[in-house]
Amino acid sequence: MFPSLIRVISAMLFISVLFSPTNGLDRKISAHLNPGCQGCSSNTTTLVYIRGEGKSDVLHQIWDFTKHLPTVLLSVGSLNTSLNIQWIENKPIYFNWTEKPWYTFAATIDKLYEYDDIHDTGYINPQYPQMEYSLKRISWELQESILTNSEAMVHVTGKIHNRNNNDAVISIKLDLLPFKDYAVELPHLIHTANSTLIDVSLVNLTTSFNASRYALHFVLASTDNPTDTMHYIMRKSLDDEHTPGVFEIIEIKTPSLYDSKEGGYLQFRPVSYTSPKRNVASSTIAHVSQFNRTMMPRDSTLSLFFKESQQMILVQDMFVSFGESGDGYYKQHNYTAWAYTMGYGTPPEDGFSFFVILIISIGLGVPIVLALSGVAFVLFRRYRQTNTRTRFTNED
Ligand SMILES: *[C@@H]1O[C@H](CO)[C@@H](O)[C@H](O)[C@H]1NC(C)=O
Ligand SMILES: *[C@@H]1O[C@H](CO)[C@@H](O)[C@H](O)[C@H]1NC(C)=O
Ligand SMILES: *[C@@H]1O[C@H](CO)[C@@H](O)[C@H](O)[C@H]1NC(C)=O
Ligand SMILES: *[C@@H]1O[C@H](CO)[C@@H](O)[C@H](O)[C@H]1NC(C)=O
Ligand SMILES: *[C@@H]1O[C@H](CO)[C@@H](O)[C@H](O)[C@H]1NC(C)=O
Ligand SMILES: *[C@@H]1O[C@H](CO)[C@@H](O)[C@H](O)[C@H]1NC(C)=O
Ligand SMILES: *[C@@H]1O[C@H](CO)[C@@H](O)[C@H](O)[C@H]1NC(C)=O
Ligand SMILES: *[C@@H]1O[C@H](CO)[C@@H](O)[C@H](O)[C@H]1NC(C)=O
Numbered sequence: 382m383f384p385s386l387i388r389v390i391s392a393m394l395f396i397s398v399l400f401s402p403t404n405g406l407d408r409k410i411s412a413h414l415n416p417g418c419q420g421c422s423s424n425t426t427t428l429v430y431i432r433g434e435g436k437s438d439v440l441h442q443i444w445d446f447t448k449h450l451p452t453v454l455l456s457v458g459s460l461n462t463s464l465n466i467q468w469i470e471n472k473p474i475y476f477n478w479t480e481k482p483w484y485t486f487a488a489t490i491d492k493l494y495e496y497d498d499i500h501d502t503g504y505i506n507p508q509y510p511q512m513e514y515s516l517k518r519i520s521w522e523l524q525e526s527i528l529t530n531s532e533a534m535v536h537v538t539g540k541i542h543n544r545n546n547n548d549a550v551i552s553i554k555l556d557l558l559p560f561k562d563y564a565v566e567l568p569h570l571i572h573t574a575n576s577t578l579i580d581v582s583l584v585n586l587t588t589s590f591n592a593s594r595y596a597l598h599f600v601l602a603s604t605d606n607p608t609d610t611m612h613y614i615m616r617k618s619l620d621d622e623h624t625p626g627v628f629e630i631i632e633i634k635t636p637s638l639y640d641s642k643e644g645g646y647l648q649f650r651p652v653s654y655t656s657p658k659r660n661v662a663s664s665t666i667a668h669v670s671q672f673n674r675t676m677m678p679r680d681s682t683l684s685l686f687f688k689e690s691q692q693m694i695l696v697q698d699m700f701v702s703f704g705e706s707g708d709g710y711y712k713q714h715n716y717t718a719w720a721y722t723m724g725y726g727t728p729p730e731d732g733f734s735f736f737v738i739l740i741i742s743i744g745l746g747v748p749i750v751l752a753l754s755g756v757a758f759v760l761f762r763r764y765r766q767t768n769t770r771t772r773f774t775n776e777d
Pocket of ligand 7: 586587588712713714715
């Protein structure tokens with residue numbers, strides 16, 4: 382009994398060590414704001430370049446707001462690849478690689494849609510009245526940044542210009558932590574050295590319809606076959622410990638990742654928040670639309686980056702919309718925040734935490750112990766009965 386208990390406990394400890402965050406960094410990162418730019422003012426021009434050196438490859442990330450559409454590019458190449466960016470004034474004009482990267486995955490938010498959710502579902506439908514707002518009209522301001530060897534983070538905000546509202550803001554935070562762990566904030570997505578956490582908030586936007594909701598329009602691009610398609614995958618997770626009440630994980634996978642276990646991905650939970658204080662009460666649903674084939678936005682970071690190979694890139698778009706039936710629409714809170722990670726490799730999966738393993742062990746262990754003690758008790762009684770009976774016979 383006891384040796385097996387000890388074995389169970391040590392197995393549990395071993396498993397929890399296996400799933401606990403490693404404190405070593407999995408990639409050596411160096412991050413720079415507007416590298417090579419002479420005429421850039423540090424809070425109105427935001428292009429972050431991060432070189433993440435691993436054992437056998439380099440993951441290059443570019444986070445660009447200079448051409449107005451928030452864009453993240455991930456490129457993987459050999460240890461020899463490095464990137465120089467050429468600028469004219471405060472605009473990048475050329476990405477100069479010492480060696481062509483092997484693979485690139487990119488995502489841009491090019492538009493914000495306001496739509497009249499007449500059936501109150503939370504999904505955006507082309508038949509509903511809607512208005513698009515191009516993010517080309519936004520000038521982004523850098524509010525905060527951390528660019529060190531153990532973290533790269535920027536927080537950028539853009540004002541949405543409306544006739545009667547000066548407080549409407551889109552706020553975007555990008556954070557790269559080069560090791561595997563759960564994010565501090567809900568929905569506690571998993572970040573790794575191969576991914577970046579992205580948090581988008583839509584604050585105090587004015588609404589024009591009775592049932593207004595907002596949707597983000599994404600353009601995804603990857604160096605995959607242009608006739609192939611991105612894949613939408615929904616996984617059920619056994620454990621909602623990190624995101625109470627949410628048991629699904631959604632992944633958008635590039636064809637390379639879908640076919641051969643390595644490629645670009647977006648990963649998120651189908652949840653968004655209607656208050657800066659994130660909790661179960663302030664959570665609502667985030668919906669993803671189907672993908673359609675599209676073109677790269679004109680004069681964008683994407684079209685600049687893929688200038689020489691535009692015909693050879695897979696480009697698709699999708700919507701992410703927020704809200705659920707009966708939640709009072711966007712105007713109920715005038716706030717929506719949503720988080721996702723964008724990465725390269727294989728998307729991380731939840732491990733069981735020590736707590737969950739303990740619960741499972743107790744759940745399985747207690748009945749086993751009870752059953753065993755029941756059996757022991759029966760055996761013991763039989764043994765005593767036979768013994769007493771023998772004694773009686775002896776006395777006879
Ligand atoms: C940007 O920098 C200028 C000059 O350094 C400063 O006056 C301004 O307040 C800054 N803006 C923000 C949003 O930090
Ligand atoms: C990197 O460059 C060095 C010298 O320039 C070369 O010897 C080496 O083969 C290159 N490595 C790769 C992986 O291309
Ligand atoms: C790219 O950089 C190399 C030096 O690293 C330089 O010789 C070359 O002219 C640059 N290419 C362009 C198009 O600027
Ligand atoms: C949004 O509006 C609320 C209420 O008017 C205000 O308290 C809050 O500061 C505004 N938020 C931003 C980011 O302007
Ligand atoms: C918006 O709602 C108000 C009050 O419920 C109603 O009078 C009005 O006709 C609605 N407008 C539209 C465009 O549906
Ligand atoms: C893709 O096309 C379908 C059918 O026209 C449409 O319902 C959907 O909203 C489109 N998705 C995007 C992201 O444009
Ligand atoms: C949201 O903003 C509208 C004006 O756009 C205002 O009438 C409404 O009271 C605001 N709601 C909250 C919860 O602040
Ligand atoms: C990151 O990507 C590399 C390949 O580039 C892979 O070997 C490594 O396992 C990945 N790490 C994580 C944490 O996904």
